Amino acid sequence: MDNHKQxxxxxxxxxxxxCDYVTNNIVETFNGWIREEKSLPVLDLMDKIRQLIMERFCTRRQLASKLSGFKVLPHVMKELHNKSRNLKYTIHRSGPMVGEVGGVNKDLVxxxxxxxxEKKECTCRGWQLTGLPCVHAIAYIGTRRVELKDFVDPYYSVEMFKAAYATVVAPMPGKEEWEKVDIGFTLLPPKCNRAAGRPRKRRLVGAEEDGSSNRGREGVKGVVDLATSRKPAMKLS
Structure with a gap:
């Protein structure tokens, strides 16, 4: 807030x-995940979300069972090995586990x-933020007789992956077999006036997502489609 609000x-x-980024991707992913079910009543919607989570957890547990023998998730180690290529930095050791890593950027600065x-830290803060060794740390690790996987945060371990999906979401019977419960009162739906026409399913696109131009193109396309769909008038002889 003191430097720049945007x-x-x-x-x-x-x-x-x-995590090394700040986005709302998880919200967008979940929104697309339930796109076809969003118009369902609340109970049916929640039941469908439960089924999706149940299947996802089952799939991830099956995947985790194939990762025996790995300490860190394979795709994480692949990413780190890709970063370790062609690192031409100058390294000056202060001790067995501490040192300086330097170089120049593209502007020769x-x-x-x-x-x-030992602390798993770099003054660039990339290592602390992501839990993954930054390119400076990778370069220094390459000069020591140590394993790169030993410097990855436990967040990316196979054991943590297994623990995340260890819970089994229990299956449920259909609504007709659910136990009838007397809550002591009748819950009526809210009074609302439904707008005319078909309910909207697509979300409103914000201006920062180029929504105005998209709406404009869709509007023009709709006018063109309407004009081309009209049949020519019959000529009277």
């Missing part, structure tokens, strides 16, 4: 979440960071 730097945020393998 430009945020992930490096200034908490290191607890172990020199830079230098301190890497501490």
């Amino acid at each position: 430009l945020w730097a992930r490096s200034k945020f908490s290191t607890t979440s172990k 020199p830079w230098r960071f301190i890497v501490d393998l």
